[in-house]
Amino acid sequence: MTASKIRCLVVDDEPLAISVLQDYISQLETLTLVGTCRSGVEALLFLQKNKVDLLFLDIQMPKLTGIDFLKTLSNRPKVIFTTAFREYALEGFELNVLDYLLKPIPFDRFLIAINKYYPAGNAAHSLPTMLIPADQGSTGEPFIYLKSDKKMVKVFLWEILYIESLKDYVKVKTVSGEVVSYQRISYLEEKLPDRRFLRIHRAYIIATDKIRSFNSSVIEVGGQELPIGRQYKPEVMKALGMQE
Numbered sequence: 001m002t003a004s005k006i007r008c009l010v011v012d013d014e015p016l017a018i019s020v021l022q023d024y025i026s027q028l029e030t031l032t033l034v035g036t037c038r039s040g041v042e043a044l045l046f047l048q049k050n051k052v053d054l055l056f057l058d059i060q061m062p063k064l065t066g067i068d069f070l071k072t073l074s075n076r077p078k079v080i081f082t083t084a085f086r087e088y089a090l091e092g093f094e095l096n097v098l099d100y101l102l103k104p105i106p107f108d109r110f111l112i113a114i115n116k117y118y119p120a121g122n123a124a125h126s127l128p129t130m131l132i133p134a135d136q137g138s139t140g141e142p143f144i145y146l147k148s149d150k151k152m153v154k155v156f157l158w159e160i161l162y163i164e165s166l167k168d169y170v171k172v173k174t175v176s177g178e179v180v181s182y183q184r185i186s187y188l189e190e191k192l193p194d195r196r197f198l199r200i201h202r203a204y205i206i207a208t209d210k211i212r213s214f215n216s217s218v219i220e221v222g223g224q225e226l227p228i229g230r231q232y233k234p235e236v237m238k239a240l241g242m243q244e
Contacts, residue, residue: 005032006117007051011043011066012036012058012082017103021056021082024110031114040069052077054098054117059083070095080113111145111152142193146172146181153179157196161222163188163205173222200236201229214240 008031010021018036025031034050037043039061046052055077059066070079079095084103099113145152159174165185172179189199199205200219204226212220216237219226228236236242 006030007032007034007053009034009052010036010056013038013061024107040064055079056082078117146179148179148181160207161210165203198239200232201227
């Protein structure tokens, strides 16, 4: 049975802050944005008419601060404070909020906060096992997040040598190590860009720019000779300019 999405409301008087959270929320399949509000009063009216599971709440807002607004709610959704000021952290936790995010909010820190929404050990409703952000960061280098050992690990695409299927898991071999994640290799094949990655076998995807040598049966990547599967051979040979 598919879990229902977490209904999120963003309350902030800064358009840029709202835009950032909108972008982050859109990148997680487990979340859905049901509204944005520019003040506590507006948010109060919204909550009277709409179901909200998770509230992203700024603290420093005109007329009614996020903390004062939260104190008016008798039936609160779960709350994550978002603010540029550290001094409110203690009061925030006294109000039993899930987390306290300092602006500018990094995406990986946002992911950590989201995972606190779920009860400990509830793996069925935790973070996705893989995420390719639409915003590739200030460096412009594309990357993915892979869930490994209860945390999201950032892996830049240029780091990847090859990906090996381990049944329901994948091992992503990189230039500096490896990341094992609960994920199907077919899902990675679908999401990763064709121009940089090539499926050569039911158990292997390679980074084409990391190929050291190849022939009609094996490809050497990262010091390993990886087999070319029979069903993948025609496409592999075409991609690498080989003749049968």
